[in-house]
Amino acid sequence: MRGAPAETIRGATADGDPFPGTAGFAGAVDGRVVRDVLGRQPVFTEAADPTTWSFDPSALADPASVPAGHARSPAGDERVWSLPDQEPAPDDSAAVRGVRDAVRSAIDETGTEGLAVAFSGGVDSAALAARLGAPLYVAGFPGSHDVEAARTAASTLGRDLRVVELAHEDVERAIPRVVAATGRTNAMDVSIALPLYLVAERAAADGFDRLAVGQGADELFGGYAKVARAPEDERVAADTVRGARREVVETLPAQLERDGLTLRGAGVEPVAPLLDDRVVAAALALSGPMLVTDRGERKWALRLAVREWVPDRVAFREKKAVQYGSLVSRELDRLARQAGYKRRMDDHVGRYVESLL
Incomplete structure (x- = not known):
């Protein structure tokens, strides 16, 4: 077990x-x-x-x-187990305090032996980094949003940052290993898994066997644009923000399978404090405006909760998804086209990935 x-x-x-x-x-x-x-x-x-x-x-x-x-x-x-159909808590302030207590406890109980932190500079990883005295790692191509955001956030937190600067040969080398670990070759899964793998690989080479990640925060706390735009966004069926949030929470099993296999394939054990039962339960109790404000600000309750230990300039900053913020998705597309797999072809990146196996 x-x-x-x-x-x-x-x-x-x-x-x-x-x-x-x-x-x-x-x-x-x-x-x-x-x-x-x-x-x-x-x-x-x-x-x-x-x-x-x-x-x-x-x-x-x-x-x-x-x-x-x-x-x-x-x-x-x-x-055996199902997600509860939970009504929102009547008191938003109390709900935010519940999130704060749950997140703080889950992080503080993590322990730092053999631990590194995957750090992108956003609120999710900053909530971990600010309470864990563990080295911070970020991966990205030169000039990428994630590397620059991580540098400024690490400076604000007064922490050193280890940058895994990527090149095309890193991507080409890692693709077969990611596919071997996950069994997936589609462009989206591979582009998400690659920066995770390359950060974890470097951390493992540096002697760490555990990697703390901010997994789950976007799904639980309303971090996706399609959730914020419900019901107008055709990518969700729900007609409320809370309903759309539940839809994306139900996608977590497939995502966590991919990410867990990726990290273990790189030699580290994933640690995800923001997926602790206490955090999940507290997040499910949030009202729609605590997920997305009427101004469109996403993950609002999480930002309010962690500002106790994360500076506002970090807690309230927006960031890109890892495959875009690291520029891995863009460069994977470029490598595919350079190899002769043009965009007019169906699934050109997936075909390129399969050619490397």
Whole structure:
């Protein structure tokens, strides 16, 4: 079992509690293979033999991912835990205090032995960096938004920063390793995984075996533009900000599987304090205006919560998604075109990725 003792899982199974006080769990208990409600710990079984399982899909001949919130046995998959349909807290100020307490506790309990922090200069990673005395790492091409934002934010926090400056040969070298770890070749997954892999690889080479990441904050706290623009944005079906937030939260299992496999493939164990059960529960209690204000400011409650220890100029700054902020997506497209895979071709970047395998 990874992430929690078997007795905790038995108790959570008996009462259907999706948040039994963990940061995610998976593994075998009482003849079943289980995975927590947000899929924070990926686990796999043989497609034809659910009694044979592993945290590493490459260890199996025909791996099948266990769905989040489910238990798998020879009888099939059974849903055990579901996200609650939670009404917003009536007091926004109290809800923000709840977020503050949950985030602070989750971070402070992380521990810094063998730990580095993936730091992009945004509020998510700054909330971690400002409370963890661990080295900060950022990856990006020269002149990228993430590198510049991380430098200014690290300076504001009074912290040193280790920059992993990328070149095309780094991307080409890392692509087969990312695909081997994740089993994915599509352009979006690869462009997100590459900067994570290259940061983790450098941290591992420097002697660290754990990497703290700000995963989950965008999904839980309303960080996506499509959530802010609900219901006008066609990318979400919901007609409210809270409904759109739930839609993106339900995408977390696939994302966390990709990111966890990427980081472990690079030699580090992911640590995600912002996905602690206490943080998730506090985030789900937020009202729509605490996710996105009427001025369109996203992740509002999280920014208000962490300003206690993160300077405002960092807590309230906007940042780009990692694949764009690092310029990895742009340079991956450029490499594909240089290799003869033009944009007019269907999935030209995916074809380029597959050519390197």
